[in-house]
Amino acid sequence: xxxIRIFCPATIANISCxxxxxxxxxxxxxxxxxxxxxxxxxxxxxxxEGQELPxxxxxxxxxxxxxxxLDASDYEGGFEIEIYKKIKAGSGIGSSxxxxxxxxxxxxxxxxRPFSTLELIRFAMxxxxxxxxxxxxxxxxxxxxxxxxxxxxxxxxDIVPIPSPEELFATVIHPQIEVKTSDSRKILKTKxxxxxxxxxxxxxxxxxxxxxxxxxxxxxxxxxDHIVEPIRSILIPGFxxxxxSAIASGALGCGISGSGPSxxxxxxxxxxxxxxxxxxxxxxxxxxxxxxxxxSKINIEGVRRIN
Amino acid sequence: xxxIRIFCPATIANISCxxxxxxxxxxxxxxxxxxxxxxxxxxxxxxxEGQELPxxxxxxxxxxxxxxxLDASDYEGGFEIEIYKKIKAGSGIGSSxxxxxxxxxxxxxxxxRPFSTLELIRFAMxxxxxxxxxxxxxxxxxxxxxxxxxxxxxxxxDIVPIPSPEELFATVIHPQIEVKTSDSRKILKTKxxxxxxxxxxxxxxxxxxxxxxxxxxxxxxxxxDHIVEPIRSILIPGFxxxxxSAIASGALGCGISGSGPSxxxxxxxxxxxxxxxxxxxxxxxxxxxxxxxxxSKINIEGVRRIN
Numbered sequence: 001x002x003x004i005r006i007f008c009p010a011t012i013a014n015i016s017c018x019x020x021x022x023x024x025x026x027x028x029x030x031x032x033x034x035x036x037x038x039x040x041x042x043x044x045x046x047x048x049e050g051q052e053l054p055x056x057x058x059x060x061x062x063x064x065x066x067x068x069x070l071d072a073s074d075y076e077g078g079f080e081i082e083i084y085k086k087i088k089a090g091s092g093i094g095s096s097x098x099x100x101x102x103x104x105x106x107x108x109x110x111x112x113r114p115f116s117t118l119e120l121i122r123f124a125m126x127x128x129x130x131x132x133x134x135x136x137x138x139x140x141x142x143x144x145x146x147x148x149x150x151x152x153x154x155x156x157x158d159i160v161p162i163p164s165p166e167e168l169f170a171t172v173i174h175p176q177i178e179v180k181t182s183d184s185r186k187i188l189k190t191k192x193x194x195x196x197x198x199x200x201x202x203x204x205x206x207x208x209x210x211x212x213x214x215x216x217x218x219x220x221x222x223x224x225d226h227i228v229e230p231i232r233s234i235l236i237p238g239f240x241x242x243x244x245s246a247i248a249s250g251a252l253g254c255g256i257s258g259s260g261p262s263x264x265x266x267x268x269x270x271x272x273x274x275x276x277x278x279x280x281x282x283x284x285x286x287x288x289x290x291x292x293x294x295x296s297k298i299n300i301e302g303v304r305r306i307n
Numbered sequence: 308x309x310x311i312r313i314f315c316p317a318t319i320a321n322i323s324c325x326x327x328x329x330x331x332x333x334x335x336x337x338x339x340x341x342x343x344x345x346x347x348x349x350x351x352x353x354x355x356e357g358q359e360l361p362x363x364x365x366x367x368x369x370x371x372x373x374x375x376x377l378d379a380s381d382y383e384g385g386f387e388i389e390i391y392k393k394i395k396a397g398s399g400i401g402s403s404x405x406x407x408x409x410x411x412x413x414x415x416x417x418x419x420r421p422f423s424t425l426e427l428i429r430f431a432m433x434x435x436x437x438x439x440x441x442x443x444x445x446x447x448x449x450x451x452x453x454x455x456x457x458x459x460x461x462x463x464x465d466i467v468p469i470p471s472p473e474e475l476f477a478t479v480i481h482p483q484i485e486v487k488t489s490d491s492r493k494i495l496k497t498k499x500x501x502x503x504x505x506x507x508x509x510x511x512x513x514x515x516x517x518x519x520x521x522x523x524x525x526x527x528x529x530x531x532d533h534i535v536e537p538i539r540s541i542l543i544p545g546f547x548x549x550x551x552s553a554i555a556s557g558a559l560g561c562g563i564s565g566s567g568p569s570x571x572x573x574x575x576x577x578x579x580x581x582x583x584x585x586x587x588x589x590x591x592x593x594x595x596x597x598x599x600x601x602x603s604k605i606n607i608e609g610v611r612r613i614n
Contacts, residue, residue, distance in 0.1 A: 021509040152513035153506070158528060160516045191498045197534070199460070201508040202328040205515045206459035209467045212519040221465060227504070 003036045004109050007306045008102030009146070009299045010087045011094035012170060012264045013138035016225040016255040017203035021151045023094075023142040026170055028296030031098045032306070033062070034082040035106035042078040043067055043103075050085035051095075061127035065100035068123040069107050073114065079107055088292070090181075091174045092258035097139030098303075100127025105144060105303045117144055121159060132181050139258065146302035148211055164298040165214040169273035171251070173242065173280045174262040176290040179235045184259040187231055196226045216252055216268045223253025223266065236261045241283045249279040270297065310343045311416050314613045315409030316453075316606045317394045318401035319477065319571045320445035323532040323562040324510035328458045330401075330449040333477055335603030338405045339613070340369070341389040342413035349385040350374055350410075357392035358402075368434035372407035375430040376414050380421060386414055395599070397488075398481045399565035404446030407434025412451060412610045424451055428466060439488050446565065453609035455518055471605040472521040476580035478558070480549065480587045481569040483597040486542045491566040494538055503533045523559055523575045530560020530573065543568045548590045556586040577602065 009030040013023040031050075038044065043066035045055045057063035062081055070078065081103055087095040104123040108115050115123075121140055129135035141149035141159045148162040206222035209215070233239040233256060242263050246254040250272050251265035263280065267273040273295045284291040316337040320330040338357075345351065350373035352362040364370030369388055377385065388410055394402040411430040415422050422430075428447055436442040448456035448466045455469040510529045517525035540546040540563060549570050553561040557579050558572035570587065574580040580602045591598045 017508065018512070019508075020505045021512060150509065150512045150516060152509045152525075152529060158513070160513055160525065162512075162516055188501065190501055192501050192504050194495065194497055194499050194534070197499050197504045197507065198327045200504065201324065201326075201511040202457065202459045204508040205325070205328060205457045205469075205511045206465070206467055208512045208515040209457060209469055209519070212516070218459075218467065222459060227501070 001110055003034065004106045005032065005034050005306050006102050006106050006303055007032055008098035008303050009143055011097055011139045011142045012172065012257045013094065014228065014256065014258055016223040016229070016253060017200050017207055019225065019228045020136070020138060022148060022204070023138040024148045024164065024170070025142040025146045025299040025302055026093070026172070026294065026296040027299035029087060029093070029294045031086050031102060032084040033102040033106060035103065035110060036080040037110055038078040038080050040078050041076065043070060044078065044080045045083065046080050047082035048085070049083070051089050053085070053089060061096045061131050062099040062103035064130045065124045065127035066103045066107060068126040069104045072123070073111065075111055088174065090178060092256070092260045092262035093172055093174070094139035094143060094258065096127055096131035097124065097143050100124040101140045101143040102303055109305065118157065118159065120144055122157065142302070144302045146300045147298060150208070162208060162211050164211065164300055165216065167268050168298050169267050169270050170296050170298065171246070171265045171267065171273045171277045171280065172257055172262050172294045173277070173284065174292045175237065175284055176292070177237065177261050179259065179261045181259045184232050184235055187235070188228065189231065192227050199224070199226050219266065220252030223255065225255055229255055232256055232260060236263065237289060238283050238287050239263060242280050245279040245283055246276045249276045251276045270295065308417055310341060311413045312339065312341045312613050313409050313413050313610055314339055315405035315610050316450055318404055318446045318449045319479065319564045320401065321535065321563065321565055323530040323536070323560060324507050324514055326532065326535045327443070327445060329455060329511070330445040331455045331471065331477070332449040332453045332606040332609055333400070333479070333601065333603040334606035336394060336400070336601045338393050338409060339391040340409040340413060342410065342417060343387040344417055345385040345387050347385050348383065350377060351385065351387045352390065353387045354389035355392070356390070358396050360392070360396060368403045368438050369406040369410035371437045372431045372434035373410045373414060375433040376411045379430070380418065382418055395481065397485060399563070399567045399569035400479055400481070401446035401450060401565065403434055403438035404431065404450050407431040408447045408450040409610055416612065425464065425466060427451060429464065449609070451609045453607045454605060457515070469515060469518050471518065471607055472523065474575050475605050476574050476577050477603050477605065478553070478572045478574065478580045478584045478587065479564055479569050479601045480584070480591065481599040482544065482591055483599070484544065484568050486566065486568045488566045491539050491542055495535065496538070499534050506531070506533050526573065527559030530562065532562055536562055539563055539567060543570065544596060545590050545594050546570060549587050552586040552590055553583045556583045558583045577604065
């Protein structure tokens with residue numbers, strides 16, 4: 001195989017009680033990439049459509065992730081990458097992770113899978129380091145594995161794929177405002193109360209149990225965050241209204257996607273997820289903020305080949 | 308049925324990353340109780356063997372839990388309770404929870420199960436309130452349900468039973484020293500770092516996932532506690548040595564049982580759990596501290612009727 005065309009899913013990280021550890025892959029929104037072997041050694045971004053992003057290899061997340069891959073590989077040649085961005089940069093649904101992950105997954109396929117999924121995650125994390133200064137794994141892991149993924153530990157890196165119940169759907173609304181990741185990091189407190197911590201790990205345990213047992217009510221009850229959401233939501237106009245409207249429309253839970261400004265809701269069934277979307281939209285219409293909205297089933301296979 | 312004889316299991320609470328939320332029931336150690344209907348209204352502790360504990364109803368945890376039960380019940384009569392303590396008070400393996408839980412479960416059986424398990428937990432929690440000043444549920448929940456139980460939330464009370472893989476065994480060593488629950492509470496810090504919190508909920512998610520998927524290695528990797536264990540273990544002489552010996556002998560993980568001084572280890576298979584027990588014993592033999600040791604499969608049914 002000389003060329004591969006792939007779909008790289010958007011992802012929701014920081015799922016409520018799963019701050020910094022739990023992410024999930026979407027199916028209805030993601031980038032497309034074409035990756036082609038080259039005789040020349042190196043990574044060459046030859047096309048980049050849909051977003052204004054640097055094409056220079058060392059400044060592009062797919063380029064940097066690709067270089068990490070190439071560096072670890074015996075392969076003598078290189079790769080040409082075309083990127084068709086559908087995910088907006090800065091939206092909070094893993095735009096950079098989609099590009100980083102797609103690049104290394106595609107290259108691995110073209111070379112006959114010399115690397116394990118865990119190794120690919122490490123390469124893709126280098127793209128995340130370029131994008132945000134931190135080599136986090138909570139978007140790249142679900143983009144690669146699909147479904148929900150838990151980053152149990154970074155040192156050593158330990159990723160736990162968790163199945164998604166079939167009827168679980170996500171609604172994501174992206175208000176067209178800018179929240180800098182650095183700002184949303186800066187306002188976090190470095191200390192939390194033990195009491196809030198206990199609530200958080202109780203909820204995360206409940207969420208994981210709910211995912212395994214397909215207990216939608218338990219999933220809903222566990223989608224709580226007493227630590228990060230109360231602080232970060234201040235940066236997202238209309239957050240409280242969007243959340244209460246989503247819950248009132250039957251969402252199991254609702255929270256900040258990644259570091260925002262996108263807001264996600266999880267629902268049982270597609271029609272519920274659509275009603276939830278309508279309710280969320282209405283809030284931003286009333287406030288007068290433009291938005292993009294996605295209703296998606298959970299992507300259970302991760303990045304994949306397309307024709 | 309006028310009389311019931313029951314086995315009330317010992318339990319391990321605060322399982323490493325599951326501080327205040329995760330407990331598990333043991334099978335090889337527990338109290339026995341006989342409960343008998345009486346015409347006279349009230350709870351009467353008529354026998355208490357094995358431990359020096361108050362027999363006055365209002366000062367005995369089984370008595371207080373029983374009164375909570377009776378108070379909520381339409382039943383016009385009362386109950387006589389005989390308690391045969393096998394679990395030492397203050398050992399950190401749910402001695403008070405066994406008595407409270409046994410009392411209310413047995414009464415409920417005698418009356419034809421008017422109350423749900425969740426209601427019984429509430430009654431038993433009153434016994435815990437008497438014992439420690441806090442109506443916690445992390446010992447009474449596994450004593451009632453068996454297996455592992457997660458207290459996702461106290462308000463509202465939300466208990467999630469989690470299955471135990473068949474080959475999981477517990478080793479518990481009880482050094483014969485006194486650690487007051489109030490002291491072990493007092494030394495806890497009210498604030499923790501967000502960083503440690505993230506590790507903790509990552510580990511709890513991993514532990515719950517490992518229990519559902521019977522992934523013993525994942526269970527082992529997740530049995531970490533960077534928050535409470537480093538502080539409380541100071542009160543338990545030899546803790547670090549016991550833990551490192553247990554791990555060196557093949558235990559999946561090791562930590563403080565409840566608020567101590569007992570130390571538990573989880574292992575795959577009974578023979579491993581026994582070797583781990585030998586290694587733990589050796590430490591206290593060398594230090595010269597008396598101990599009691601239990602090797603037990605996980606009790607998956609909770610409190611039960613015996614003949």
